[in-house]
Amino acid sequence: GAVVSQHPSWVICKSGTSVKIECRSLDFQATTMFWYRQFPKQSLMLMATSNEGSKATYEQGVEKDKFLINHASLTLSTLTVTSAHPEDSSFYICSARDWAGDIKVAKNIQYFGAGTRLSVL
Amino acid sequence: GNSVTQMEGPVTLSEEAFLTINCTYTATGYPSLFWYVQYPGEGLQLLLKATKADDKGSNKGFEATYRKETTSFHLEKGSVQVSDSAVYFCALNAGGTSYGKLTFGQGTILTVHP
Numbered sequence: 644g645a646v647v648s649q650h651p652s653w654v655i656c657k658s659g660t661s662v663k664i665e666c667r668s669l670d671f672q673a674t675t676m677f678w679y680r681q682f683p684k685q686s687l688m689l690m691a692t693s694n695e696g697s698k699a700t701y702e703q704g705v706e707k708d709k710f711l712i713n714h715a716s717l718t719l720s721t722l723t724v725t726s727a728h729p730e731d732s733s734f735y736i737c738s739a740r741d742w743a744g745d746i747k748v749a750k751n752i753q754y755f756g757a758g759t760r761l762s763v764l
Numbered sequence: 765g766n767s768v769t770q771m772e773g774p775v776t777l778s779e780e781a782f783l784t785i786n787c788t789y790t791a792t793g794y795p796s797l798f799w800y801v802q803y804p805g806e807g808l809q810l811l812l813k814a815t816k817a818d819d820k821g822s823n824k825g826f827e828a829t830y831r832k833e834t835t836s837f838h839l840e841k842g843s844v845q846v847s848d849s850a851v852y853f854c855a856l857n858a859g860g861t862s863y864g865k866l867t868f869g870q871g872t873i874l875t876v877h878p
Contacts, residue, residue: 677864685871686869687868688868689866738866755800755809
């Protein structure tokens, strides 16, 4: 099946620094990728939708200047947490949608990365 | 808005026991419904899906039926194995302007003992 690679799997950083998380689709092209955040014992909350070659669409309440998303190619999207603070500590998960090229037959299946645990000290 | 509610866990079963994880949803329009499974240290994987009312999704012995009248999509398996221990997420995609976006339930931790 399709594979989505997310890197790093775990990162610890000091408060005030920025952290970049990469999400790659390894064997398919993904015009759309999604970024989620998961708090302990809670569900995945969609943060933003990333479309290749255009600006990301952020969900209500998500600071776009805080969470910078870049989707420069069909196989790579990055999430940068800028000036991270302890409250940004969380589990971040990306997914990529396999696109068949026709909306009528589009495979609305998202393939997920294994996630990145961010701990901000 | 759209929402998914799953039964609270954790659920602990003995091997070969019957499994049910309840899932109900609220959505406008005609959503597609999904069950995802997350094994320790891995990303979420699609387990099964149903795209319209009365559809039954099935995979690896798991089944779920899309019940529009009760807005439910309960996950069942007749005989669980230790290897089924994981976190299970019910999710929906509402289509239309939210095409592609998934709304998840809170997840249910399943532990199966030998």
